[in-house]
Amino acid sequence: SYVLTQAPSVSVAPGQTARITCGGDNLETKSVNWYQQNPGQAPVLVVYDDTDRPSGITERFSGSTSGNTATLTVSRVEAGDEADYYCQVWDSGTDQYVFGRGTKVTVL
Amino acid sequence: EVYLVESGGGLAQPGGSLRLSCAASGFSVRNFTINWVRQPPGKGLEWVSSFNAAGVTATFADSVKGRFTISRDDAENSVHLQMNSLRAEDTAVYYCAREGTYYTRGLPYSEGYFDFWGQGASVTVSS
Numbered sequence: 001s002y003v004l005t006q007a008p009s010v011s012v013a014p015g016q017t018a019r020i021t022c023g024g025d026n027l028e029t030k031s032v033n034w035y036q037q038n039p040g041q042a043p044v045l046v047v048y049d050d051t052d053r054p055s056g057i058t059e060r061f062s063g064s065t066s067g068n069t070a071t072l073t074v075s076r077v078e079a080g081d082e083a084d085y086y087c088q089v090w091d092s093g094t095d096q097y098v099f100g101r102g103t104k105v106t107v108l
Numbered sequence: 109e110v111y112l113v114e115s116g117g118g119l120a121q122p123g124g125s126l127r128l129s130c131a132a133s134g135f136s137v138r139n140f141t142i143n144w145v146r147q148p149p150g151k152g153l154e155w156v157s158s159f160n161a162a163g164v165t166a167t168f169a170d171s172v173k174g175r176f177t178i179s180r181d182d183a184e185n186s187v188h189l190q191m192n193s194l195r196a197e198d199t200a201v202y203y204c205a206r207e208g209t210y211y212t213r214g215l216p217y218s219e220g221y222f223d224f225w226g227q228g229a230s231v232t233v234s235s
Contacts, residue, residue, distance in 0.1 A: 001170070026110055033221040035153075042203055042225040043145075043153065054223060086153055090220035097155035097220070099144070 002091040008038075011106045018074040020103045022087030025068060026040035030089040032070040034063055037084045037102075047072060074105070082107045110134040110224045117229030120194050126173050128189040128229055129198035130204030136164070138178055141218045142187040142209040144178070145230075156202070159187055160217035172198075176181050194233045201228040 004086050005023040012018040022032060032050050035043035047063035050070065060075045074081050089101040116128040130142060144156040157178045158167045166178045180186070187204060198229045204226045208219030 031220055035222075037153075042227055043222075044225070045221060045223050048208065048219070048221040048223070084152075088153075088221070090218075096169060097145075097158070099145075099153040099155065102152040 001094060001098070002089070002098045003072040004087050004089065004098055006085075006087060006100035006103045008101070009104045010107065011108055012074075013075045013108045014077055014079060016077055017082070018077050018105055020072040020085050020105065021073070022072075022100050023068055024070075024089065026088070027068045027070055028065050030091070032063065032065055033088045034061075034072045035086045035088065036081075037086065039083075043086065055094075077105075077107055079107050081105060110206065111204060112224060112226035114202065114204055114226045114229035117202065117231045118193075119232045119234065122157060122195060122233055123189070124194050124233070125192045126194065126231060128185045128191065128193050128202055128204075128231070130189075132185050132187075132206070135189055135206070136182075137185050138182050139216065141216070142180070143201055143205045143207055143222060144189050145205055145222070146198075146202045146226075146231075148197070148200040154200075158207070158218075160218060161198060191231070194231075196233050199231060199233050201212045201230050203228045 034047040037043040046061045050065045062073045084102045086102045111133045114129045120126045136195045139162045143158045159178045205222035206224040
């Protein structure tokens, strides 16, 4: 089965840039989606199709993919950005949806 | 405005059954693929099942294949997840999520991402 690899945690100071990575075989051939989840709440889509932002998502969130790694970048980090972030793809080989294990972002 | 509301969660014994429902408003479930995603306590997200907009394809994660079924009720604008032969490892919050869908020549195609989520229903499997 297809596997997405994420670091368990990332720490960042307010106002700085957080980069959350997601690794997978031939990831650049897939569309990567990113979700933000606050404790006790449902996930929220923040980036889809590698780079697009849904309506209402701040431009401080951006996505990119190169080779086997996708990156969610959060610019000018705020305290409210502290959350868990998950990458996700649809794997055509198995016709299943795959999530990474998630990265907890801590704002120092 | 789009809303998804899950119901039917609760406590079940190992080997027992539960039926979750996902009631949609603000859109028709006939026009979108609806998914179930679960999250065990303190763990990450796991996709469970999908019922596509065309209503002809249901897919399942290997971990639930043969035990869970999914169906759609167009009159109620709902999707249901029937969970049988429940195991302790099925304990989780279950979310229903709408999948982005586009149409070409009148046929729906799933986009692969989940753009709206419900608030979740808690399922506990324990004796």
